[in-house]
Amino acid sequence: MKYTLLLVLFFLQHLAYSQSNKIEVASEKGDDKLMLTIFLKHDQSMNLNEIEQIRTDQGFYQNFPPEGVSVINWYVVMGIGQMVVLELPASKLSAVNLAIERTAWKAFKTEIYPTYNLYPIIENKLKNKSKVVY
Template sequence: MLLTIFMKHDQGKTLEEINAHLDRTGFRKSFPPPGVEVVSWYVMMGVGQVVTVRLPPEKLREVNLAFEKGAWGAFRTEFYPTYDYRAIWEKARSATP
């Protein structure tokens, strides 16, 4: 499955404070957990970061725990199950007269 994660910056913290939190909690070492692939990772200026990962459904709990233990306090997080619509869109577009 694909999972898109919005990591909204806590704008009450500086970038240095956010990075110190991530270092202190070990988030960068615990995420992504083994067996989870980062498909994309973008910075949205003024918002935060958006990460899409590919994972087997049984790894969902590990992803959640990595965020609860490491990213909370630096980011507010939102999780969205995602699927790749591009091939469907391209097929539909080419079939349209």
């Protein structure tokens, strides 16, 4: 009897532990798209015309963003340079990297960060629910 009780307790503990380790995915889309934020940091030893000439010569405007990649936003960040937010299938990540390496280097120093939109998750928690849409 004592061993049966221990066996039952063991199984209950195991069952409770396995149920508590469920992984919830924040994305409800179920696709392989991701967002990427790219900082194109100005080299302040060059003026804007010199930077523009390098971008043009390297084919930046013809090759960025690569096919299948969407621009969500493109901002000027004063004192830093430009910030580009892209949406892309995960399979296009290497194409974005190559496009940056081949056409933006020399004109910019780059920083690239995977990002996601937190607003749909946090929206209902905010006291002020207004969102600016341009």
